[in-house]
Amino acid sequence: xxxxxxxxxxxxxxxxxxxxxxxxxxxxxxxxxxxxxxxxxxxxxxxxxxxxxxxxxxxxxxxxxxxxxxxxxxxxxxxxxxxxxxxxxxxxxxxxxxxx
Amino acid sequence: xxxxxxxxxxxxxxxxxxxxxxxxxxxxxxxxxxxxxxxxxxxxxxxxxxxxxxxxxxxxxxxxxxxxxxxxxxxxxxxxxxxxxxxxxxxxxxxxxxxxxxxxxxxxxxxxxxxxxxxxxxxxxxxxxxxxxxxxxxxxxxxxxxxxx
Numbered sequence: 001x002x003x004x005x006x007x008x009x010x011x012x013x014x015x016x017x018x019x020x021x022x023x024x025x026x027x028x029x030x031x032x033x034x035x036x037x038x039x040x041x042x043x044x045x046x047x048x049x050x051x052x053x054x055x056x057x058x059x060x061x062x063x064x065x066x067x068x069x070x071x072x073x074x075x076x077x078x079x080x081x082x083x084x085x086x087x088x089x090x091x092x093x094x095x096x097x098x099x100x
Numbered sequence: 101x102x103x104x105x106x107x108x109x110x111x112x113x114x115x116x117x118x119x120x121x122x123x124x125x126x127x128x129x130x131x132x133x134x135x136x137x138x139x140x141x142x143x144x145x146x147x148x149x150x151x152x153x154x155x156x157x158x159x160x161x162x163x164x165x166x167x168x169x170x171x172x173x174x175x176x177x178x179x180x181x182x183x184x185x186x187x188x189x190x191x192x193x194x195x196x197x198x199x200x201x202x203x204x205x206x207x208x209x210x211x212x213x214x215x216x217x218x219x220x221x222x223x224x225x226x227x228x229x230x231x232x233x234x235x236x237x238x239x240x241x242x243x244x245x246x247x248x249x
Contacts, residue, residue, distance in 0.1 A: 008148070008155050011205055012166045016158070016219040023223075056155040072159025074222040 001090060002034045003083075004048035006061065010039025013073040017052050020076060024083045029096030050086050102217045102244050105178035109134075111237035117183045120190060120197070121146060124165055127181035127200040136177030137204045144171035145202075154195045160228055161198035163189055164218075169206050176211050177204040178218075180240065182232075198232055221247055 003021055007014035014037035021035050036048075040060060043051065050066045058069045066089075068082050080098060087094055110130045117123050128142045144167040149156065156163045181200040189195035201218075205211035222228055227243055234240045 008153060009166060009168050011168070011208055011211075012164050012203060012215075013155060013158060015208075015215045016222070019216055019219045020223055054155055056153070056157075074158045074160060074162070074219070074228070076223045076225075 001032055001092065002036070002048040003050050003052060003086070004043065005035070005037040005052045006040055006043050006057065007037075007054060008040055008057070010037060010042070013054055014038065016073055017054075017070065017079070020074075020079050021052065021083060024076070024080050024098070027080070027096060027098045028084060028087065028094050030083075030087050030092050030094055033092065049090060052082075102178070102214060102221065102247075103241060105176070105214065106180060106240065106244060108237040108241075110177070110179040111240045112180065113182045113184075113235065113237075115184050117187050120149065120187050123181060123183055123187045123197070123200050124149070124202075127165060127179055127202045130179045131177045131202060131204055134177060136173070136175050138172040138174065140172030141167055141204060142172075144168070149190050152190065154189050154192060157189055157195045157197065158222060160222075161186065161196060161232065162201065162222060162228070163195075163197045163199070164201045164203055166203040166205070173204045173206050175204075176206050176214070178202065178214060182235070182240075217247065 005014040005017035018035055018037035045064050051064050052068045053061050061067045114126050124146055131137045145165050156165050158164055179202045186196040189197050230243045
């Protein structure tokens with residue numbers, strides 16, 4: 001299973017989302033997910049099971065498969081909710097309660 | 101470490117800034133002065149915002165201005181600018197910004213630790229609120245010192 005955070009440069013917001021996804025996966029006790037980040041130009045459909053993007057890239061990534069759109073890059077509560085939903089959708093085992 | 105980059109020279113404050121272009125000029129100024137970036141980097145950031153690149157809006161009134169390393173980064177650097185009142189990114193009412201950060205990274209790995217710290221600082225609701233409330237560089241540095249890791 002692979003989650004990929006994507007932004008325009010591949011250096012700024014996708015990096016932050018990458019790190020925060022790892023943090024949330026740990027909180028939720030979800031194992032077996034590789035997390036990475038990339039810039040929009042280098043991403044192709046099939047590179048990841050789920051792609052996480054900021055709202056600005058929602059349209060540009062709509063044909064890349066399973067895409068999760070984040071309203072705020074640094075809102076951990078939003079990310080907790082969306083990572084949990086994604087894990088449930090993908091049938092991943094959630095083994096911890098998480099912070100909230 | 102964040103405080104290797106953020107210090108009294110790179111943490112700045114400005115009142116009544118005349119728009120987002122001026123805010124970008126002000127937040128990039130300390131990095132230009134230290135030789136961390138060339139003016140090409142400022143131009144790249146400005147051009148990408150003008151082209152609709154409001155992706156630098158992280159949420160909670162914080163924007164992380166940055167571009168690609170090849171667009172004029174000489175060495176890694178970070179700066180901040182607290183504006184008052186709020187500045188609209190690309191004059192877009194949906195993107196009001198209180199705090200501009202500017203990241204200059206030489207490559208994806210060079211700033212790994214800096215970004216990790218920045219992410220944990222900004223994602224911590226309490227610290228983020230304190231950061232926005234800080235009105236001197238000493239106050240900003242005090243917030244950074246409170247980080248758990």
